[in-house]
Amino acid sequence: MTQYLTDASRPVAPAADTAPGAAAASAAEPRGWWRDAVIYQVYPRSFADSDGDGMGDLPGIRSRLPYLRALGVDAVWLSPFYASPQADAGYDVADYRAIDPMFGDLHDADALIRDAHGLGLRVIVDLVPNHSSDQHEWFKRALREGPGSPLRERYHFRPGKGEDGELPPNDWESIFGGPAWTRTNNPDGTPGEWYLHLFAPQQPDFNWENRAVADEFRSILRFWLDMGVDGFRIDVAHGMVKAAGLPDIGGHDQLKLLGNDVMPFFDQDGVHAIYREWRKILDEYPGERIGVAEAWTPTVARTANYVRPDELHQAFNFQYLGTDWDAAALREVIDVSLDAMRPVGAPATWVLSNHDVTRHATRFANEPGLGTQLRTPGDRALGLRRARAASLLMLALPGSAYVYQGEELGLPDVTDLPDEARQDPAFFRGAGQDGFRDGCRVPIPWSGTEAPYGFGPEGGASWLPQPAEWAELSVEAQTGDPNSTLEMYRSALAVRREHPALGAGTAVTWVDGLPEGVLAFRRDTAEGSFACTVNLTAEAVRIPAPGRVLLSSAQAEVVDGAVELPSDCTVWWAV
Ligand code: NOJ
Numbered sequence: 001m002t003q004y005l006t007d008a009s010r011p012v013a014p015a016a017d018t019a020p021g022a023a024a025a026s027a028a029e030p031r032g033w034w035r036d037a038v039i040y041q042v043y044p045r046s047f048a049d050s051d052g053d054g055m056g057d058l059p060g061i062r063s064r065l066p067y068l069r070a071l072g073v074d075a076v077w078l079s080p081f082y083a084s085p086q087a088d089a090g091y092d093v094a095d096y097r098a099i100d101p102m103f104g105d106l107h108d109a110d111a112l113i114r115d116a117h118g119l120g121l122r123v124i125v126d127l128v129p130n131h132s133s134d135q136h137e138w139f140k141r142a143l144r145e146g147p148g149s150p151l152r153e154r155y156h157f158r159p160g161k162g163e164d165g166e167l168p169p170n171d172w173e174s175i176f177g178g179p180a181w182t183r184t185n186n187p188d189g190t191p192g193e194w195y196l197h198l199f200a201p202q203q204p205d206f207n208w209e210n211r212a213v214a215d216e217f218r219s220i221l222r223f224w225l226d227m228g229v230d231g232f233r234i235d236v237a238h239g240m241v242k243a244a245g246l247p248d249i250g251g252h253d254q255l256k257l258l259g260n261d262v263m264p265f266f267d268q269d270g271v272h273a274i275y276r277e278w279r280k281i282l283d284e285y286p287g288e289r290i291g292v293a294e295a296w297t298p299t300v301a302r303t304a305n306y307v308r309p310d311e312l313h314q315a316f317n318f319q320y321l322g323t324d325w326d327a328a329a330l331r332e333v334i335d336v337s338l339d340a341m342r343p344v345g346a347p348a349t350w351v352l353s354n355h356d357v358t359r360h361a362t363r364f365a366n367e368p369g370l371g372t373q374l375r376t377p378g379d380r381a382l383g384l385r386r387a388r389a390a391s392l393l394m395l396a397l398p399g400s401a402y403v404y405q406g407e408e409l410g411l412p413d414v415t416d417l418p419d420e421a422r423q424d425p426a427f428f429r430g431a432g433q434d435g436f437r438d439g440c441r442v443p444i445p446w447s448g449t450e451a452p453y454g455f456g457p458e459g460g461a462s463w464l465p466q467p468a469e470w471a472e473l474s475v476e477a478q479t480g481d482p483n484s485t486l487e488m489y490r491s492a493l494a495v496r497r498e499h500p501a502l503g504a505g506t507a508v509t510w511v512d513g514l515p516e517g518v519l520a521f522r523r524d525t526a527e528g529s530f531a532c533t534v535n536l537t538a539e540a541v542r543i544p545a546p547g548r549v550l551l552s553s554a555q556a557e558v559v560d561g562a563v564e565l566p567s568d569c570t571v572w573w574a575v
Helices: 020-025 058-063 065-071 106-118 137-145 150-154 211-227 271-284 300-307 327-344 380-396 468-473 485-498
Strands: 038-042 075-078 095-099 122-127 181-185 191-196 231-234 290-293 349-351 400-404 518-525 528-535 541-544 548-552 557-559 562-565 569-574
Touching: 058 065, 058 106, 065 106, 065 485, 095 106, 095 211, 106 122, 106 211, 122 211, 137 150, 150 211, 211 271, 271 290, 271 300, 290 300, 300 327, 327 518, 349 380, 380 485, 380 518, 380 528, 380 569, 485 548, 518 541, 528 562, 562 569
Parallel strands: 038 075, 038 400, 075 122, 122 231, 231 290, 349 400
Antiparallel strands: 181 191, 518 528, 528 569, 541 562, 548 569, 557 562
């Protein structure tokens, strides 16, 4: 596969006034860095391991920051690194102000934030306010002190139904499968109350009606803002408020309803009051600190509620992530997303992969319509071709984009992990929807011909096994190869930074009259115009060339004013 890069220069160091420190100095002049930011998700367990224990860590991430700077991203979002028993890979937090020793300590976090800022990279940390770990001090005390303890008010403890309280208080199901309630034992060993956990039993849900919970999270926000972070990705941002009385849903298979209906535990209007409070705190700090909602809502219109001017800054666009490689469906979700964000003045965001879904190189290698939890590799070459095309399409859209570590290498999911290697708690709870997430969490190949491929020191381990064929996908193997996916991303991010019509924006102009399965749009500004053409069909198509090729995901020949777009290919044009 070939990519063309005609006139874009490499990413340049940010101008002094765009570095985070400088932004802090002139907070009165909001520039909205997040309106067009490319934000790179680092999954700390799997990015870089400095000490050879097989688990990534903060010093490892720190050592790779120059790579991210050179890649051309604007910010790094770190999945949780807090003290945690790791029942859900760190999304079960025991202490929100401490780093888990497996990742380092607060000095490492401080050094990481400082180094990132020195390189002009912003840092967003994950905040997990819907639930804590069952090893959080509050929950441990709540159990120890028994029914009636004020600590129990900070979670959802309830007596069970049935003659002896042997049935759960309501019919809610856990996102990871099974009931969303677990029964406790009283301090004297007799069966006691139940507690609510929308995810694993080791992740009890906080009761956000309780003032101590809200106060604690305001304080946690300030702790990390004082540490210098540029924002928060808010886990389960749609889950903190539950419908009054915790009403039954009625019926099973509730997971199928997620994303279609407003559930009594998700997307309740009450959550917005929390974000209005948090926005005030974010705004007290200089440098445009941001909040990003991980909110799974039934429609993009409801997602827009989270990014009203006095709430958060961005919300993930999971409708986009869930869209198949299909021209009509993509055009529609792009339009719907831009239309939904315009009235609230928030940027649209675009994302193809993260640590919870099968990587897009593998999703697009399989039949459409299978969702985001796959265990089949599909047609790898097809998947990679489409993934490259999909990435260029995403990076051409107006707004901000998220890149999940390793997608710039074109990594596929590891679909054949042995069951005994798996750690995703959903895998072990059977009916869950997220049981195959380990496949996208396999540590990154950096260099060399043998595992751990530079993820850790030679001879070191990796907490999930890396496939043998990953040697040829390593950063080292792809660097300097103009046909590699890594060089395509580097070029794309450089062009995106340079071209006046790329990045922030609120609309695209579709070009109609093209063959079915071909998408084309323009973005016009006074400083220059840009066009993007995508062939999503299985055949090459010939269309008028809209300008001069800037970059393409596969070789596209321009002859006599027409371009032959190969199957599954995106081309960027200067118009
Ligand atoms: C969403 C996170 O992305 C996922 O990894 C986690 O399991 C759940 N929230 C629960 O915290």
